[in-house]
Amino acid sequence: MADDGDETRLRLRVVFGPDAMLGPGKADLLELIDELGSIAAAGRAMSMSYKRAWTLVEQMNDAFRHPLVDSSRGGTRGGGARLSDTGRDVLHRYRSLERRAAKAGAEDIAALRGMLGDMSGEK
Template identity: 45%
Template sequence: MRITQGDTIALGPGKVALLEAVREHGSISAAARSMNMSYRRAWLLMDELNRALASPATVSEHGGQSGGGSVLTPVGEAIIRLYRSIEAQAATVCAPEIDALTRLIKR
């Protein structure tokens, strides 16, 4: 599922996975590394997401001996929870259609 804002994908599976990685690793750079993504790409995706939201999904802590980090806000946590719930519900309700599509894929 993707939610667009104009021509921009405000929220989709990649941004949700990146939020989960930030939650797990505590920084955008570590999250990017865990996903084999450049820091710049990850930062741009988080910036794009935060700009699309009424309140940001992440906040960055600057400086410090370890270089700071990023944490999810309650909005970021809610996005993950809601998005994964929608996915689970859709998978259950649409199981016959998903099976039909799967059978069309070459094995």
């Protein structure tokens, strides 16, 4: 979440317990699966191994009451993946929470940024 064109951003991680978490990486993966229709392609777009992408999808599917990603194996008709209705709802709510947190914290984020030292490397 950029702040006035600079690189300041708020990264939100929601920890539900020791085995369930949703953060920016998983949200980005869900978004790319929805866009590309493939877990493998989404992983590649994030420079992530196929195994890592599948592991994250399995973690999310196991954590929620209903799977977030529906997938089918390849073959003559080809495979693919798509977000379930629950997956779309989870992604929408996570992105909404990100926007609301950034908006609510904008003043504090700007104040913190103003307290930073010279970050150009030319001290």
